[in-house]
């Protein structure tokens with residue numbers, strides 16, 4: 001396998017190293033001296049307005065970052081991804097989440113099959129199912145209409161659906177509710193089913209592999225719950241035939257492994273497939289979004305896919321100098337590799353995006369938390385910063401202190417929409433205006449800070465002036481859209497997918513495998529007998545694990 005370009009050997013890297021060494025961040029001065037700065041560093045991508053001007057950049061930095069993208073072959077690798085080349089080298093797979101949102105009229109033949117046609121075949125099946133649930137034509141075993149859809153999945157088979165469901169709550173059909181079970185802690189399935197009526201509940205078991213311990217365990221517990229509750233209510237007679245009938249009416253599945261779905265007892269006619277060229281964390285726009293298609297309806301789901309596609313086209317067609325995902329990815333490289341930024345905050349000023357940072361954590365960190373490059377050699381730079389965040393203004397009253405005055409540089413993305421979902425007033429005050437005033441104020445405070453003289457001018461006692469100084473020059477990117485529509489949510493996700501891809505390409509890593517999650521899974525299976533009380537298995541553990549498991553064994557049920 002040929003080695004990826006070592007970014008540190010490129011002329012652009014050398015230039016960036018010099019630019020970083022010479023840079024004297026002065027956002028106040030830069031804005032004062034350059035009235036065109038905000039306009040020059042702001043771009044649009046589909047419906048997103050993205051202001052990069054409060055970053056630690058000037059024209060020379062942006063030019064050098066663009067050169068870096070060119071010199072590591074970003075555009076060529078992007079084109080290879082879109083064309084279905086097997087860029088996921090450790091799994092020998094294409095990476096084609098972009099095909100999931102291509103219009104029906106497109107065609108893309110990979111390994112002899114038109115993947116766009118395959119995608120639309122499954123979408124039609126998902127939409128037909130969604131329509132039947134939404135209209136009440138799909139009935140549970142007692143003849144009752146479905147009211148609650150419970151998605152059982154974890155990682156990419158959970159985080160995307162939950163995040164989007166929360167983001168698009170105003171679009172959920174009245175009378176329908178989705179819930180999401182992911183954790184193998186039995187508390188999760190218990191709490192999510194405790195108040196449900198089995199007769200009106202439909203489970204979607206979503207698992208790309210259909211082997212995931214958490215999901216299959218939760219699915220078995222849900223199946224047991226359903227049958228027990230229906231039997232208790234006298235709706236089932238305990239016969240195998242009626243049990244099977246109940247399962248076929250209350251369980252559907254989403255997977256790439258349809259044979260395993262059948263083995264679980266779910267009718268393959270009620271299973272929605274996808275393909276190994278869709279990574280788990282890139283799958284919310286595949287059949288993994290079936291719960292969303294049901295809740296939001298096929299038209300909104302199609303708009304959601306359209307949003308992804310609009311950003312895919314922007315990423316594919318826009319020169320790097322104004323290509324928003326490319327620029328944002330390259331900026332992240334700028335901060336991680338030249339300013340030692342170890343983390344990146346994502347701060348949505350939209351309550352409905354409250355799970356966005358959690359979603360991004362898998363997308364970014366499972367993708368780029370890698371120490372070897374695509375040829376197996378060690379990386380030559382830092383990779384994979386930590387993504388985190390909470391919705392504003394909650395974050396302001398929790399961790400913004402550290403972003404404003406701490407010793408680490410934490411680049412932050414601020415996301416807001418102009419139109420409130422609920423234009424509620426507090427007396428005469430439009431609360432959304434107050435909310436957005438905070439959004440604008442925070443990026444301003446982070447950029448421009450407050451000098452000691454300004455603090456003194458407020459009459460502050462000299463002894464506490466230093467504590468009240470804001471250094472400023474804390475980089476932020478502001479992302480705005482008119483409102484939080486299905487399309488805009490799709491656009492936001494695709495934006496971060498391509499940012500992640502851009503960073504992975506510069507670093508020479510495969511952003512599409514996740515071998516780092518395997519060891520813990522294997523060890524859990526080895527330790528499970530010890531936890532269940534097997535003395536030999538316990539003795540085979542290291543001293544710390546033995547002590548911890550022994551504590552568990554001694555204390556279970558004592559509390």
Ligand code: F6P
Pocket residue numbers: 154155156157206207208209210211212215280281366514517
């Ligand atoms: O353990 C990590 C992982 O493989 C993720 O990449 C994936 O999204 C998640 O597990 C769930 O996998 P599956 O959809 O196959 O159940």
